[in-house]
Amino acid sequence: MNRILGFLLFVTFWALLARIINSSTILPTPVDVGRIFIDMLKDPIFYKNLISTISKGFMASTLILVLGIPLGMIIGFSRTIYSIFKPFITILQSVPVISWLAFAVFMWGIGWKGPVFISTMSLLPIVVINTASGIANIDSELVEMAKIYNVAKRKIIIHIYIGSIVPFILASMEVVLGNVWKTILVTEYLCGDHGIGVMIAWARSYIDTPQIFALTLVAVFLAIAMEYLSKLITRRLVKKWKVY
Amino acid sequence: MESILKAQKVAKKFGKLYVIDDISLEIKRGESVVLFGPSGCGKTTFLKIISGIIKPTSGEIFKNYGKLGFVFQEDRLIPWLTVEENLLFVNDDRTLSDKVLFMVGLEKFKKYYPSELSGGMKKRVNIARALMVNPDFLILDEPFSSLDYHIKIKLIKDFLELKKKFEMSVLAVTHDPKEASLLGNRILFLTSRPSKIFYEITVDTPESAEKRILGILEKFLSICY
Numbered sequence: 001m002n003r004i005l006g007f008l009l010f011v012t013f014w015a016l017l018a019r020i021i022n023s024s025t026i027l028p029t030p031v032d033v034g035r036i037f038i039d040m041l042k043d044p045i046f047y048k049n050l051i052s053t054i055s056k057g058f059m060a061s062t063l064i065l066v067l068g069i070p071l072g073m074i075i076g077f078s079r080t081i082y083s084i085f086k087p088f089i090t091i092l093q094s095v096p097v098i099s100w101l102a103f104a105v106f107m108w109g110i111g112w113k114g115p116v117f118i119s120t121m122s123l124l125p126i127v128v129i130n131t132a133s134g135i136a137n138i139d140s141e142l143v144e145m146a147k148i149y150n151v152a153k154r155k156i157i158i159h160i161y162i163g164s165i166v167p168f169i170l171a172s173m174e175v176v177l178g179n180v181w182k183t184i185l186v187t188e189y190l191c192g193d194h195g196i197g198v199m200i201a202w203a204r205s206y207i208d209t210p211q212i213f214a215l216t217l218v219a220v221f222l223a224i225a226m227e228y229l230s231k232l233i234t235r236r237l238v239k240k241w242k243v244y
Numbered sequence: 245m246e247s248i249l250k251a252q253k254v255a256k257k258f259g260k261l262y263v264i265d266d267i268s269l270e271i272k273r274g275e276s277v278v279l280f281g282p283s284g285c286g287k288t289t290f291l292k293i294i295s296g297i298i299k300p301t302s303g304e305i306f307k308n309y310g311k312l313g314f315v316f317q318e319d320r321l322i323p324w325l326t327v328e329e330n331l332l333f334v335n336d337d338r339t340l341s342d343k344v345l346f347m348v349g350l351e352k353f354k355k356y357y358p359s360e361l362s363g364g365m366k367k368r369v370n371i372a373r374a375l376m377v378n379p380d381f382l383i384l385d386e387p388f389s390s391l392d393y394h395i396k397i398k399l400i401k402d403f404l405e406l407k408k409k410f411e412m413s414v415l416a417v418t419h420d421p422k423e424a425s426l427l428g429n430r431i432l433f434l435t436s437r438p439s440k441i442f443y444e445i446t447v448d449t450p451e452s453a454e455k456r457i458l459g460i461l462e463k464f465l466s467i468c469y
């Protein structure tokens with residue numbers, strides 16, 4: 001109920017502001033945006049682009065998790081490796097999206113590879129650091145307990161080590177699925193050939209602000225839907241790990 | 245009676261500091277020995293030496309037991325495993341885990357997670373896990389210290405039943421006179437930093453032992469601190 005109220009308040013404020021500014025180039029009204037949004041839903045080209053963006057997002061997310069989790073585990077297991085890799089990760093984390101652009105364009109030109117590569121590079125450090133800190137935070141008392149009882153190494157790794165990093169992996173997954181869309185859209189805008197980001201670039205060149213707003217709505221829905229999806233996947237697991 | 249464990253002149257130094265100084269101790273089969281002393285007097289370190297997690301700086305340990313069970317002060321249950329899974333972690337025998345859970349009165353809680361249990365129930369799981377290895381020697385590190393009085397007394401009584409059933413020898417540490425006198429056949433007073441045996445009581449009845457502990461407690465604590 002409160003959420004709906006908040007949403008209505010937001011739309012009212014937007015409508016008021018649009019009326020005051022009175023220029024659909026700067027700020028279109030909610031009604032304009034809504035109309036264009038509905039028109040867009042009838043257009044097959046929109047769906048082609050939407051699918052392109054979604055598949056890039058999933059490709060990047062998969063790459064990030066498949067690379068980031070094992071890398072984080074390796075780094076987390078050894079303090080020496082951690083301190084060697086730390087500056088590298090810090091640098092990687094602070095490289096702006098734009099800086100990857102030149103590299104990606106020279107490498108692959110315009111297309112899907114650039115956006116997937118750049119999104120992977122910009123979110124990978126978060127997953128690596130998250131996983132590594134999960135390993136570093138393993139309860140040494142549990143490991144000691146396992147040693148006293150002569151529990152097999154395999155069981156210690158599965159139940160204590162992997163078990164300890166699950167919450168960190170779930171948190172990484174949520175962050176990645178919620179944020180990958182932003183970088184995908186920006187990079188599509190800059191070096192993509194299909195996708196919602198490319199549609200925004202077109203709309204911009206026609207100074208079609210209502211279209212940009214409608215596409216932004218799509219991006220917001222996408223992020224919310226994916227976050228919901230990741231929660232759906234993890235809800236069962238989270239019951240077990242709710243102690244965190 | 246043959247001895248199940250013998251520690252001879254065990255000492256442990258961390259850096260330059262002696263935490264344990266020259267402890268000798270013998271436990272006979274079926275006997276319960278309690279180490280009584282204030283927190284931080286090196287009792288836990290001594291237990292770690294006995295269980296082989298850390299090596300003493302000097303001295304020797306002779307082991308003559310089959311399987312060792314350990315009841316931890318902080319329970320050390322794996323939070324994301326159920327009660328049953330926690331038991332199976334140390335031994336895959338499902339028949340035994342059912343039997344042991346029944347013995348500690350938790351058969352209805354085997355699918356629960358540790359966070360869903362009370363302090364006393366967690367302690368029971370901690371004890372049940374120790375029983376999963378069919379131990380003939382059991383070490384207890386301040387096992388009942390964090391529990392409410394009446395839960396503690398009930399749990400100790402239940403534990404003594406289990407001790408009989410499993411024919412275990414026991415080495416326990418505690419700073420609680422009541423716990424010490426209920427659990428032990430012999431009570432050894434340990435001073436702190438470095439840990440040394442200061443006094444020994446042989447228990448006739450728990451009531452008289454508790455009185456004797458309380459009788460020398462003040463003098464003992466004045467040496468400890």
